[in-house]
Amino acid sequence: MLRRLYPHPLLTLLLFVTWMLLVNQFKIGSLVMALILATAIPLLTAPYWPNRPKLRNLPAFAAYLLLVMWDVVIANIAVARIILFMRGDQIRSAWIAVPIDLKSPEAITILAGTITMTPGTVTADMSACGRVLLIHSLHAPDPEAIVQDIKTRYEARLKRIFA
Amino acid sequence: MSHWIIAPVLIPAIMGALIVLIMRNDLLLQRVFSLAASLGLLATSVALLIATSQTVPEVYLLGDWPAPFGIVLVLDRLSALMVTLTGVLAVIVQLYAIGSGWDARGRHFHALFQFQLMGICGAFLTGDAFNLFVFFEVLLIASYGLMIHSGGKARLRAGVQYVAFNLVGSSLFLFALASIYSITGTLNIADLAEKAATLPEGDAALFRVSAVLLMLVFAIKGALVPLHFWLPGTYSNAPGPVAALFAVMTKIGAYSAIRFGVIVFPPSTPVTGSLIADLMLPAALVTLVLGALGVLGASTLSRLAAFAAVASMGTAFIAIAAFTPASISAALYYMVHSTLAGAALFLIADLVSDRRAHDGLHQALPPIAQTGLISALFMVSAIATAGMPPLSGFVGKLLVLDALRDSAALVWSVILVSSLLIILGFARAGSTLFWKAHASAPQDGPPGHPTQPLAFVAVGLLLAAIVALTVLAGPVMTWMEATTAELFDAAPYIDANRLPEGN
Amino acid sequence: MEALVASALGLLTAAGLYLMLRQRTFPVIVGLTLLSYAVNVFIFAVGRLTTNMPPIYGPDVAGYADPLPQALVLTAIVISFGMTAVIVMMALGAFLESGHDKIDMNDDDTPAEGDAK
């Protein structure tokens, strides 16, 4: 029953928070409205999200987000240095294929997004079978290190979160 | 304040929505309810017409906001007349569309038809300049849909042109309205009239520009040369009943020109003076001549009808451009006449082209089914359209000529010479279509065609209306003169808006 | 800013009209879009330019921009959106019916180079 009313509880939570952020005020009325919408909208959009992602470990996910945020800052600095101080012909860009073990679309997407947001890499494509990500690295003197970095720093964590 | 004033807008609007909401897949229901709505519109408009004969202009304060701050509808004799004309035409055209099966040749005919009526009635009733724009757009977008009803290459290509040209017109409308608001700070027509009359002299040039731009918008709608180019392609490619309904659309241009030309920019207003008339008359004369040449040179029956429409607008605008009570009365009579006659001609052209491989006028084709009846109907509508006696076209032409005796030499010669060209054009067309056909008559008679009695009833009703307009020309003119008198005495119209003192 | 806005308006109008004078439906539609930008900005601008005075009630505000032109522009935007949608669709329909997207009907009807087969 509750499962049918809240097909995506995390989404419900997210929406609840979003509404409170939108209205910018903490009042009973807003809470009621937030509850109504946070219940109704996931129900309405559930057909477009048929399977509930198996997000097992919420604290780990929060930690992951913090990690990524830190990496984003670092990434920015790294990219900034490349842009500012490296001559065009010194930059060694490379295409890298990263095989992945993740199965859930949500997890893969998060990984791909993470790769894009972090040091010098952009997720460009995916193999037609969904098992390999195509990454473009801005400056990759050692491509294999990047693959390892991705797999250990992010994919391993995501595997735990989405087990 | 009577709620009936807004009925001509709401009846079709709500019926249009209901057709889409609950009967969009049932043509029979659509026909019944849409016709009922049109009849309701007609009944309401007649009631309003009768009411206006006895009262001064009446306003309807939408949202209960006082003029000029909210939007008002103004019911006066002129708006009631135009709404009634629309109602009459609507019922007849709809009968024809049902009878000829046109409404079944594409989707949403009746819904679009109702929305078109809503737009037209809204434009006639509004007392607000910007609201006039909105309802122009309502009627235009519905007309786009009706124009391309049932599709086809030529119709779609002409439709794109129609839309594109009108979008230029709509842009112009907005440029004009924005300028007017920028100068006067108001949009209510009565308020505009008051403010235009007391405008500081330093604003004159800019106000004149806005006035001209606005009148040019109406000239586009009214197919005044050289802004008429959209009309021939549109009318000749539109489905017959749609072209017939469009007969009233050009009149919206003329109506608006009268409304603004008499109330807001009359020659007595110092900043505008005779500006409007000075520009309108030459354009109207050329319009008539080009229309007449078009009738004479038309290669198809529908193009002939389209150019006849252009010519009729030329005549109407010639009368309007004088801006005297007599000329406006004549123009009003002529507009009513040419709406009915133009619509009849388009319907008959549709009867012909529906029974003929094509409606070209250069090739003789074998006689069509029901040729006798159709040729008689054509004859009558040709007489009316060409302004031959004894029908209303002749009366209208005489009225216009009589009202314009001050500029007789030029105006009369243009009107009369054009008449000759038009008569010649109709004679050539009719003799090719209905006489020459017999020269190549096949032995086994004309090809079969459904009888479509309802379509003929519709055409008959139009012709009957033309006859009635002729026979009752005396009382009708008395009514028109009272209408014009009401229009020229702007005070009651302005008073009806109950504008605040010195706003 | 008035001069900048006026010149931008003029440019939008000119560019829109220039494209409307092209021979294919697509540039004509783009031209109409530009023209409607010009119109919308015109309505708005001739209601006079003001900065930092949105017509929304608030405590200790210096004044309000004229709200009426804004309302008019909103109406105009919506209407021109509807019109654009319709003409885009009609242009597409005319293309599908005729096999080319020429706008002038005096042009000969055979598909020209560059048209889809």
Place this chain on the structure above:
Amino acid sequence: MILDYAIDFAFLCFGLGLAMNLYRLFNAPGVTDRILALDTMVINVLALLVLYGIETRSGINFEAALLFAMTGFVSTVAYCKFILRGDIIE
């Protein structure tokens, strides 16, 4: 006040960014570069709007900023989808 200088500086930076986007837009080797330039432009414009909000002490345009982000995203995806597939809604 140092904050005012900072705001001006930020204005300058984002404006400069905008100008560079503009240059790239006209001087681009391919349409993907142009889409990228446009996408960046939206971001810069959004930032300018936010800065304007701080400068005028008004939050009235934040919804506009939010909508810029949203429409910028949708239109970038639409342009790319058009390049990739022709039909953006298939």
Place this chain on the structure above:
Amino acid sequence: MEQIVEYFLAALLVIGGIFAVIGSYGLLKLPQMMQRLHAPTKATTIGVGSALIASMIYFLVFEGKISWHELLITLFLFLTAPITANFIAKAQLHRAINKDELPPTGVGSEWATYDPEVKTVDPHLLSDRDPG
């Protein structure tokens, strides 16, 4: 306190501005399209993110009202930036990059962008659909 916040905000704005310039500059400077893609997706998100956070804090501290919309915008940008980059990259792959220039997937299937065209469904099967 306010002084500290002010310096903090100023720093945020300056950093944000610098990153924004770098991002857009990268767009000009980097020689290859795929390299240029890196610049704005990262640098500007940080740039605009800083501005947004600065704005939020500013309103909280100086105007006494909390404005969460900036947070929403920031989250939205972070959410969408990878998608945008992904799409632009795919468009670039499709338009300008030969699949021989790419490493093999190593699993037998193509990169999705080069996946062969899907077999066409018989359109007549769908002709009766009336989604309107």
Place this chain on the structure above:
Amino acid sequence: MSLALIAALPFLGALLPGLMIRAGKNACALVTGSVTALALLMLGLHAPAVLRGEVVQTRIEWIPSLGLNANFFLDGLGLLFAGLILGIGLLIILYARFYLAKSDPMGQFYTYLMLFQGAMVGIVLSDNILMLLVFWELTSLSSFLLIGYWKHLPEGRQGARMALTVTGGGGLAMIAGMLILGNIAGSYDLSVILQNKELIQASDWYLPALILILLGAFTKSAQFPFHFWLPHAMAAPTPVSAYLHSATMVKAGLFLMARLWPVLAGTPEWFYIVATAGLITMVMAAKIALFKDDLKALLAFSTVSHLGLITMLLGFGTVEAATVAVFHIINHATFKAALFMSAGIVDHEAHTRDLKRLGGLRRLMPITFAIVTIASLSMAGIPPLNGFLSKELMLEEAAHTTWMANPWLIGVLATIGALFSVAYSFRFIAHAFLGPVRDDYPHTPHDPGFGLWAAPALLAGLVVLIGLFPMLTAAWLVNAAAGAVTGQDIAVKITHWHGLYAPALWMSLAAIGGGLVLMGLHPRLMALWNATPRPEAKRIFDGIVEPVARLAARLSDALHDGALTRFIAIATLTIVAAGAYAFATGTFAPGLREMTPIYAVPALGWLSLVLATLAIVIYHRNRLLTLVLVGIVGLMVSLAFAYFSAPDLALTQISVEVVSIILMLLALNFLPKTTPVESSGTRRGLDATVAVVAGIAIAVLSFALMTRDPAFAPISDFHIANSKPEGGGTNIVNVILVDFRGYDTFGEIIVLGIAALVIYALTEALLRAGPANDRLLAWRPDQRRAGDRHPMMLVVATRLILPIALMVGVFMFLRGHNLPGGGFIAGLIVAIALVMQYMASGFAWTAARQKVDYHALVASGIVIAAATGIGAWFNGMPFLTSAFGYVNIWPLEQFELATAALFDLGVFLTVLGAVMLALASLSRLGLRAGETVNVQPFDIDPSEGRSLNSEEAR
């Protein structure tokens, strides 16, 4: 009243033949004849009074304000003409009954004939010149129908058109003339006009009026130089020729000249125009008649000649001449109608009217021969027949009239005319009836049945009777009619012998003698005639009309050739020129408003806009790039709105922008991706000039307006003051939209709704069998397509973004009344969110999962908005009157409920439905063009490690 009835009877009678024809031809003719007889009878009842000199009047008001009234009067002239029209009409009806072939539609014929008869009676009875004009033009119309009666004959069609053009054109000139006349006299009533001779002849407008009216009269009566149409009208069946072209219609012109004789005649202008035209016509037509082999052509030109004679007499302007004219009208009607009918009989029997192929008929057709002989001799002016009497009088008048100080010119020419007249009359008798009987007739001709010859015989009898006893049979009528024409008491003396000193005697003798000589010389003269080149009327007429028609066609087709680009260029230049003229002719004081300062960043925005716009112009051939650039323009415009204090506009602009671009991208998928170079450099230069001129105009206008303050306090002051207290909202713009000017918004959402309906209906039309559908079915993408239709990253992100965007939509909707937002923006945001879902997972997949009926959404939105407005009625308030109040529901805080919000909900639903319906329609085209449908939200299944593409394609 009874006069009106006489005029109306034929029209009423015109309704009967069509009905009666079912009862047989006799019944049809009988009924038609009875109606005419009845009218004649009613006329006869008035005759005694009229002959006593009284004037019978009937007045019926029709359009008093115009002065167009159904006023009738009957005097001697009217009596004469009405009698001729009805009397001969009766005979024609009888004659036609037997003349028409079995296959001819007789009902139609009688209908046209009665219409014509009514029109003629109307002309001669009208006491109102506008009314007269009505009938006048009606004769042109009905004669058009009658001449073209034999639809299969091209000569009939052409003759009908020629007659209509000439007489109709003359009629139009006459309209002008009559209006002038009426304006001079101050009334359109003839009885008034006829009293105002001095006023009229003194007016500056006398000559124009005279010329215009004479144009009408001359064309109708086939006077030189408008005589050419009449012979071509002979393609009509003979009864028509006899009726229209001898007895009645062509005499309408004479009637009019006689009618207006009291006020128009007597001036030199009148004399020189009318008498000269008549004289030339008389002589010239008589000469031509001599050389015509076709019997009807001969008679036609003879008619023209005699009409010229009468015209000339009227032109003399004297009472005596006018009297003679009246007398000759009577005589000509009798003998000419008899001759036409006889010619018809000959044609009927011998199957030819060609004099060269006729001869010796006197033995085969003695009765016809007798009739023709009597009538022809009368026509030739041989005593004692009636034609002789009036001809003598005419010659007498001619002999006494001086033309340009030349006393003998008219007399000589009149004699020559009479001479030709004798010659062609004799020729008619000699070449058709005398000589040996020919053996090359297809069937042996013989006299027809009584029915066919009765009418001409009766007329021939009249010819003889009037000839023998003029004072008894005709003088009283001439007196009455001429009295009416001249306004004087006339007591005419008609005798056969005027004495030896009367010049007419010698002129007459000369004519008869000369005529006989001409007859003798005829074969040689004929050869000469045939050898002489001469202008052919038909060729000249066609030479005028056809080029005019062709020119009209060419001009009109060249102007209206569907070149939209030219139309727009012309419209643009017109608008700019009119605006410039308006500006230049008015006073302009530059504005004094303080300008807003320019800062760097907004200037940068301006630069972006300008550069993007220029780039669109430069790169417009690359269509995708164009759309990208349009996106920038939209962004900058939106930014400008935000900067200049219009947050609602910024929100709306940017949302509309993206939806429009998506629509265009959807369409562009099918369209060519580039615009070819098609116009020359010159053309582009001209286009650019037009565009720049308009651009400058708009820039100047906007600058002038922006830099001045409004002349009056704007009405928006009221909105600002009352938005919260009266409208219940703090966002003034929104309160204007949903309340102060909610009616605009009501119209605006209907525009959107209609747009969606139009798009839907068009899609349906395109998907029907036809070229468009064929093209869609055969459509192949014109660009290489990437794999992976639904990239996973977007799909997954959308799962999050869609709910958030929906929430933002609700938020925008709810706060709209007080802060930027509202139903419209909310609708667009939700629509954009759904579009995102469509883009991510495809239309079919998405639509299959959420059955939303967009039609219903649109319609219910409109219904809700309308119902909200109507709700006010129950409160006794006008449409759209809003109400709001504050509601307390525990545990919520007090919140506001406004009907405006309900109205805004209608807006929201319509906008959402309309956008989605439009997108859905476009997507259906894609499906028809062979788009694939995915069964999964994305193409890749990472859990199974495979592509889903191949297997779903079932």
